[in-house]
Amino acid sequence: MQAALTVKGLTKKFGTKVAVDDVSFTVPTGKILGLLGPNGAGKSTIINMVTGLLTKTSGEVTLFGTAMGPHDMGNRQRFGVVPQELAMFDDLSAEENVRYFGGLYGLRGAELRQSVAQALATVELTKHRKQRPKTFSGGMQRRLNIAMAIVHHPDLLFMDEPTVGIDPQSRNYILTAIEEMRARGITVIYTSHYMEEVERLADKIVIVDHGKVIASGTEEELVNLVMDQRRVTIVIDQPERVVVSELQQIAGVQQVTLNGVNLHIAVAIASNPLNQILMALIQRDIVVASVDQPRIDLETVFLNLTGRTLRD
Structure with a gap:
């Protein structure tokens, strides 16, 4: 099976500071990759380079077998990004926000209307589609952010801390929606501070610390790596x-x-x-x-590998 994403030797320097250091990993098509690391480990920088929001110092990024260039708009059509910071227009309704982003990806007419309706339904915001996001709870705004990222039916979705600071009900909406996306064959790159989310979702896990990949594999493989x-x-x-x-x-x-x-x-x-x-x-x-048999959880693995928690 062709990999959805291959990252090889990805490096980012800010002056003399090396923020991301020779990072390599592969994401199989239709799978969920959990990207873990303490604050400041380089997770967001990696995502920003892979998606073209930040220029890489060196390295290669291949999307579905095609190398990503600095102005590769064709490849960028194939992925969506759910940023850590909310990005939406408060004066537009939820539906208008999703429609706007669908238009940016070239959707028009009936295709656009159908795609907007489907995206809102995926995150269970259909009945709130006429409301403005400034009236939404934090959880509803997070779900709207996801709808805006998936309206163009991407093959690959980057999600950077999509459940930070939201209520349990909205978190469950989001996690269930991600599982449904995987069932439809969408590949997801998922970063989170919540170990239980990565344990629930990820088919493969990459742990990053100080800008380097220090371990990768399934949860079972990572457990076997640190616990004998x-x-x-x-x-x-x-x-x-x-x-x-x-x-x-x-x-x-x-x-x-x-x-x-x-x-x-x-x-x-x-x-x-x-x-x-x-x-x-x-x-x-x-x-x-x-x-x-007491279960060895991902938190234990993470602490063994990094010596600190995600919130340090």
Whole structure:
């Protein structure tokens, strides 16, 4: 499958300061890429260079197999941008704002009317289409910003912190809309301060710090990158039948502790011997009441890789 976006060796210098340093990554078509990093890591600068809003110092950007040039309007028609800062006209209605941006992309007549209606419906603002955005809540304004970015049916959508400072209902509207876009084959580049959003949405994650890519992959691949051990707690009914030394002989088992009916086992993530452990217990007629494997979340991975939170 052809990549929607390929970034190779992207660099941006402001005088002697290197804001983005030799960044490379690929986004498969129809997938969501989560772009994570602490404040000031270079995420917005990367997006601004890729979309042509900022001139790159060096590097290559390829969109659907075609190299992006400084005045490549044909390629720019294929993507939409939801900026971190709201960009709309307060004196126009929501519908007029979306229509204006649709017109900038060359839509006219019936095609424009249909596209405007579809964009507003996607973010559930149809019944508010005649209202001016200055009367909207922050969440509704964010949703209108998205409608303006997707009115021309882009193949690729850049979303830079689209849910900052909004209510939970609007956040859910936006996340659901993004999932529906992916289902329609739209590729999304998504930056966020909220780990749970990236965990929910992203097929692939790129973590940036100090202008460099420090890790990339699926959530599972990133977990395996920083954590080589997982702890499992198994609740059993007859602890006297447990033979600890037998369990310790299973490949991948690193530590076994029996505390009452709770069997605590440290296992190597790479080998994942849980099935063998359960089989060994069953063979000794031990009934397993429950198995608990505490989830290693993206926040833990991020802190291990960067040593600081997104809000630092």
